[in-house]
Amino acid sequence: MTASLLWKRIWRHKLFYLFMLPGIIWFFLFSYVPLYGVQVAFRDFRFSGGFSGSPWAGLKYFHQFFDYYQSSKLIRNTILISLLKLVIGFAMPIVLAILLNEVKNVRFKKTVQTLSYLPYFVSWVVVVTLMQRLLSQYGGPVNNLLVSTDLVKDPVQFLNNTSWFYQVILGSDVWKNIGWNSIIYIAAIAGIDQQLYEAAKMDGAGRFRQIWHITMPGIRNIAVILFILATGSLMSAGYEQLLLLNGPATAAIGSVLDVHVINAGINEGRLSYAAAVGLFQSVIALVLILTVNRVARKVSDVSLF
Template identity: 45%
Template sequence: MRGTADSSQFIEKALTFWLNYSLSKQVKGMNKLYRQKWLIAFALPGFLFFLVFSYFPMYGIVISFQDFDVFKGVFRSDFVGFDNFKTLFDMPDFNNALRNTILISALKLILLFPATVVFALLINEISTGWFRKFVQTTSYLPYFVSWVIAAGIWYKLLSIDGGVVNDLLVSLGILKEPFHFMADKDAFYPIILFTEAWKNMGFSAIIFIASLSAIDVQQYEAAKMDGANRFRQIWHISLPGIKNTIVLMFILNASNLLRAGQDQMWTMSNVTVQQQAEILDTLVLRYLKDMGLMGYSIGTAMGIFQAFIGLVLFIVCNYLAKAAKSDSIL
């Protein structure tokens, strides 16, 4: 009997302790949430945005496995398995579009990504405050111009009929007659890279400039006292200070290898250079124009294909970053 009473008292004390501990943790948790109420309030709109526009629409993934009919809806359309992916891969221009997509994205990653880092370093080295703000502001303003307007601007600038670039080159004697830049297959990729840099480099450099501003100024002062010039300061202080940011941004950019810029390629291309300008996104867009509402399944299948390859590239690049003992995302 005594043993039974001792066991009951032990169980009672254990339950009392557990209840008190749970209540204290809940109270502490509520107090912590209350202290962070403004942070939560600011984060809530962003959370709801991604929830509504990124997570809820994911049920539409099933469209890629259906013969989707907008009148039947997602739940009543016929299931066709992987037929849409087979149709996608059997498209006559798919291989050409895939090659162009990888080539353009790789060129942007190899050439423009390092150029963006160098541009941020150069802006960081400008000592005159007003001039630095002027350069930074003018460099990221084109980002807010849509590609439709940007393409119209560059078509006009490079036009053979009154284009500023052709008029200048002819007047300087570099060209004997106006050159049709936008219709030349060899000039198309350089124009794409240049216009991409003109439009997006300034805005993309902001994150690197922000990382550079977080470096302790005393490091530069100590380096000056040791006789280090500007280049040495950049190499030994600035670059190591933003190394993790460079790695993270490289991983994110590399995971978008199958997204070469639909807006840019759609607006900057024309019939003459369509063979070089056709990418996966524009290929599906042309297919959708021909198929109308019945082409949603192919478009969704393309999105799944791009997302899957992007996920694989993301994991591989993240693993390589970890293997190199650098920062990573996962």
């Protein structure tokens, strides 16, 4: 396509591009302009010198991170927690969307949708405070229920316990995000031609066969795209949640890169070191997205580009 033909097409659909303009401006200001500050990772940053006046340090801070005795543990914990969230947290919104699609009672369906969306808008500080009250070993309603029904003899220490750490992290993450993440799947299911379901019924297909042969293929492309995007967060396990739920007792399995970066940059004032670790995370995320996108394009003919 020649440049003149491209501009003619853009001008013909100028109203659509006008609607895109706010998003483009947002990405430019908050995603591309800040890239100028990436050079902090390669400088001995000084506030007096600024970006351009601080001396170059090369790969000094990258070497510092990989020489840090806990770097391998931080990377391992981050990948493990993110992978668990990706595998479980990615599938649950699909399940919820399919279940809601099968509900025929409109009032019940809307009530469940609203209740599942609400936790997404609640701060992690509030969520963790609520969890501390509910899961408290002393007087918490969950433990009271377990003990009163003789499911356990003694109250269970759910928080600050390595045996329950991953369950608490995954459970709270799914509860908080499942409703919001299911919205796009619900929209995709709503766009499936209803005549396909009618034809399947006439052929004698039950609800499970309709889900397997119509609903699942109908949302496959959307699921692949979202999975590709989700792989970019494999090096980011979630700052607020891990900062609030991790403690000295679970530090061996709960210390992640996100919290390490914030502590190094803000609490310790090591801005160049924190920028180097953050850049390392971003580069790995980019490589993962490009790799998964390439694999998806070959396997399913669906990709971001």
